[in-house]
Amino acid sequence: MTEILTSAQMRAIEAAAIASGGITGLDLMERAGQGVVEAVFAEWPALAAAPHRAVVLCGPGNNGGDGFVVARLLKGWGWEVEVFLYGNPERLPPDARVNYERWCEVGAVGDWPSAVARFSFPSFDADYPDTDLVVDALFGIGLTRPLPDEVMEVAFALNDREQPRSGWIVAVDIPSGLSAETGRACSDGDPDRALYCDLTVTFHRPKLGHYLADGPEFCQKLVVCDIGLPAPGAAAREKQVERDE
Numbered sequence: 001m002t003e004i005l006t007s008a009q010m011r012a013i014e015a016a017a018i019a020s021g022g023i024t025g026l027d028l029m030e031r032a033g034q035g036v037v038e039a040v041f042a043e044w045p046a047l048a049a050a051p052h053r054a055v056v057l058c059g060p061g062n063n064g065g066d067g068f069v070v071a072r073l074l075k076g077w078g079w080e081v082e083v084f085l086y087g088n089p090e091r092l093p094p095d096a097r098v099n100y101e102r103w104c105e106v107g108a109v110g111d112w113p114s115a116v117a118r119f120s121f122p123s124f125d126a127d128y129p130d131t132d133l134v135v136d137a138l139f140g141i142g143l144t145r146p147l148p149d150e151v152m153e154v155a156f157a158l159n160d161r162e163q164p165r166s167g168w169i170v171a172v173d174i175p176s177g178l179s180a181e182t183g184r185a186c187s188d189g190d191p192d193r194a195l196y197c198d199l200t201v202t203f204h205r206p207k208l209g210h211y212l213a214d215g216p217e218f219c220q221k222l223v224v225c226d227i228g229l230p231a232p233g234a235a236a237r238e239k240q241v242e243r244d245e
């Protein structure tokens, strides 16, 4: 039976794996980004068949860091990629900062002022012309309070049912605005204060919020990708084997 984790359990497993020295946060982030791209190509083979256009929305933490990895990988596939950052690059956590810089090394093209546009609603028009894929890497399991209004404006615009949406929306780890604990929007329960996505790619194990309350509606197709973390309880089983030897 698939284990379903809380955010705290996920963080503890990540921390233990990193502390063991067997893997780094940067390795985990790279594998997370690779997992998102693989899941997108598997879900929509037409996107794997030729270069397309993606808009990647990155947030101020490691969820955003995953987004920078996805942007760089899609660029490597020949895609046209535009990245918007909600947050200050100087305040990104270390792993996300490394991937911000790796993206900037490959992302700035032509006369685009920078590889990363400052995220603000007027600069991101949600019926973005011919965007084949929107990557939601704004907030993951670190969301602790309702989405900021300017992020909500983009979420509303992206989810505007009247607007014929040209592309797909893939959530990194969990749709932004959704609680990984409760499956409800992190707000006063307003069901629309989270991003409705077409595909959600989470890591290692599903989280409670993917299955509870409004989670399934916001997540739609859920894919769990392996990022090389040990199965829960593996450390205890290893100790048992050592004792038995």
Ligand SMILES: NC(=O)C1=CN([C@@H]2O[C@H](COP(=O)(O)OP(=O)(O)OC[C@H]3O[C@@H](n4cnc5c(N)ncnc54)[C@H](O)[C@@H]3O)[C@@H](O)[C@H]2O)[C@H](O)CC1
Residues within 6 Å of the ligand: 014, 024, 025, 026, 028, 029, 032, 059, 060, 061, 062, 063, 064, 066, 093, 095, 138, 139, 140, 141, 142, 143, 144, 145, 146, 147, 148, 172, 173, 174, 203
């Ligand atoms: N730990 C690892 O090595 C890996 C993590 N992965 C990805 O990381 C996110 C969790 O990242 P974290 O930095 O903890 O949080 P978020 O990126 O989800 O949130 C960013 C940051 O935003 C602040 N915040 C929370 N709520 C709000 C709000 N409403 N408005 C503004 N700012 C807010 C808070 O400080 C958060 O820290 C996880 O989901 C994975 O995507 C990798 O996948 C694997 C390696």
Ligand SMILES: [K+]
Residues within 6 Å of the ligand: 063, 136, 137, 138, 139, 140, 171, 172, 173, 174, 175, 176
């Ligand atoms: K997200």
